[in-house]
């Protein structure tokens with residue numbers, strides 16, 4: 171029976187050499203098989219926290235456990251090969267074909283080329299990419315397609331854990347909505363542990379099973395399921411962050427005998443179908 | 447022209463000797479420049495000093511170097527190794543900067559993404575940084591190749607076999623056609639090697655010629 175705690179941050183802090191305190195005394199358990207979303211404004215320490223998990227950043231104090239093991243004692247290269255990583259600007263290797271980009275980690279692990287490529291083609295289908303794109307270079311793809319390749323690459327070695335650093339932050343809203351829906355579908359199928367970071371509260375509410383709302387310095391303002399946080403924000407900061415004071419301040423109004431919902435600026439959003 | 451027709455074999459032989467000096471020197475200067483250029487790229491503080499020192503090599507006059515080097519390394523003046531070493535030093539002088547610039551051009555987002563997905567330092571250098579530095583390395587290598595092929599001729603003065611020897615011999619014996627043949631053949635050789643490098647670049651750096659502008663394919 172594997173540990174239910176996939177990742178555990180134990181009082182970690184990070185002070186960069188220039189004196190910036192990016193994270194101070196942060197503790198969190200990331201449960202296995204769920205999507206945990208860290209949400210906070212830019213500069214709140216999200217990337218720093220995420221990079222502590224795969225040892226791209228080492229904490230100044232405290233420890234990070236993955237699968238119950240302090241990552242400080244794990245070979246960083248091996249660690250990274252068993253953790254999928256998806257970043258904002260795709261981070262694809264511009265000189266390698268799409269199929270080779272996806273096959274990167276299996277190939278680094280010395281999986282024979284033919285089987286690594288076969289797996290890459292399966293993954294292209296899984297993430298909704300036309301296999302005809304296998305022989306293109308990343309620069310020949312749209313931003314949304316590049317992000318799909320990034321997700322496929324992260325899944326190639328079938329890791330238990332995926333780290334996603336604002337993966338849909340640089341694509342236009344329509345494509346972003348598609349990618350979010352695709353990730354939800356994938357996660358229903360795969361049940362990975364996903365640690366996802368974003369500054370977009372709508373994205374966090376949509377994707378997160380556990381939500382972690384951060385202030386600057388990686389200070390946790392509230393942890394909980396999206397419904398809990400919206401129903402019972404811990405303080406004014408959280409309430410403001412999830413938008414309960416602005417656009418997302420929804421009101422039920424009775425018009426011609428029907429309950430309809432309007433947002434903060436009075437725009438109708440829909441009818442109330444049922445209560446509960 | 448009659449001299450050329452009568453001596454085609456000799457010209458070919460001299461051209462081969464010429465390549466025999468230039469090619470090892472170009473390869474050696476490329477290989478030796480890699481660690482030095484990497485150091486200058488990786489440790490910023492060393493950059494100015496290393497590139498400056500490398501550049502200074504180029505200021506050494508070539509003929510005295512060809513003559514003095516044997517006393518330093520214990521070879522004969524006409525020893526081909528002597529010439530190759532001297533040419534390698536000049537090649538390094540030009541190439542180190544290209545290596546440092548080429549590696550700089552790769553960009554932190556790409557190298558950091560490579561690290562994040564699990565490349566080791568060595569695999570990242572060989573499989574990511576070096577190929578992505580390729581276009582800049584190739585540009586540097588073309589300059590080194592052409593400059594080395596031209597510099598080889600100086601060793602003709604020492605009597606070392608190359609196209610430069612045609613030039614020297616023709617000059618001493620007053621055969622104008624031989625002098626001209628030496629010069630023209632050197633230029634042609636440089637052009638041929640340059641063309642071969644461009645071709646090698648097309649084969650080895652395929653992504654540099656295939657990219658379409660981003661967003662030209664609209665399917666998300």
Ligand SMILES: Nc1ncnc2c1ncn2[C@@H]1O[C@H](COP(=O)(O)OP(=O)(O)O)[C@@H](O)[C@H]1O
Nearest residue numbers: 186188190192211212213214215216217218219
């Ligand atoms: N390598 C670094 N050196 C110095 N300061 C850094 C470095 N990386 C991040 N920071 C600083 O640490 C803070 C948190 O950054 P980051 O973790 O990237 O936040 P986020 O991802 O939430 O935007 C910011 O103030 C940022 O400027």
Ligand SMILES: [Mg+2]
Nearest residue numbers: 216217218335
């Ligand atoms: Mg960030």
